[in-house]
Amino acid sequence: MTNRSVITGTSRRPEARPTEILGAALELFAEKGFSGTRMEDVAARAGLSKAGVYLYFKDKTALLKALVNEMAGANVSVARGIVEAHQGPVSPLIATILGFLAGQVRHTRFPELIKIVISESRAHPEVGRLYLDAVIGQGLPLFEGLIRRGIASGEFRAVDPGFAARAMIGPMLLAIIWKTVFEPIGADALDTEAFAAQHADIFLKGIQS
Incomplete structure (x- = not known):
């Protein structure tokens, strides 16, 4: 697309x-x-x-909804597929998911969609609610489940899964803001894959037992 x-x-x-x-x-x-x-x-x-x-879309909201479903929703679906296919320790899986998301940030136009959602949600709350329901509402429970799985197996400390899932994903939002806001006005380009790998290392060391 x-x-x-x-x-x-x-x-x-x-x-x-x-x-x-x-x-x-x-x-x-x-x-x-x-x-x-x-x-x-x-x-x-x-x-x-x-x-x-x-003939294909009844209005602008339908266009945006389709973009969210096709781009952001697809990312959640891929992440879910990675989770469901994985067996064994959770730590490598978290690093894999972060690497996948970093690739989407660097090599697709997904960051532009997120910038639109962020910039328009105040004036058009339905835009933010759409992303909240279709993407965050699907992605966060998936990542919280990973943290719970690691806690149950003794791989992770007894951290709060909700906070940990948000801490896991938060730097990817920073990468998106950096790419769409700061790089166009002269900031150095961010190597998102290297950034994600560094974050995975720090994050996992922080929650491992």
């Missing part, structure tokens, strides 16, 4: 259009904000008529 190709004319396949529309919407939300983007802007960026966009 995030590497939207430019396809014009009647050669464009109908099944490709939702992906192109979402790519255009993400670009415009990042450039103009949610409030400043019109459906006709998305249509023009995607190379479609306004009516063509409405």
Whole structure:
């Protein structure tokens, strides 16, 4: 979705259009904000008529919801798959998940989506609630479960799973803010994979028995 190709004319396949529309919407939300983007802007960026966009999405909120589900929701699904397939100690699994998230921050447009959610949630609470329910509401219980698993096996100390899960994920939010806010104005680029590996090492040493 995030590497939207430019396809014009009647050669464009109908099944490709939702992906192109979402790519255009993400670009415009990042450039103009949610409030400043019109459906006709998305249509023009995607190379479609306004009516063509409405065939797939009824309004801007539907576009944003689809972006959250396709990008952020997919990340949660991948993380869940990693967890369900893993057997053995939890520590390597936590490092793997953090490495996966770091790769998403560095190599995809996922950080732009998070920036949109952060910047628009005050004026449009439904935007924040959407992400809270679809992503945080799914991801945090998954990570809390990992901490509980490690505590139950004696691998981790008896820490608070809720706080520990938030501490585990918090630096990834910092990486997103760094990439979307500070790097564009001159900050040194952050090696997110190395950052995640360092964080995993510090975090795990802090909670291990």
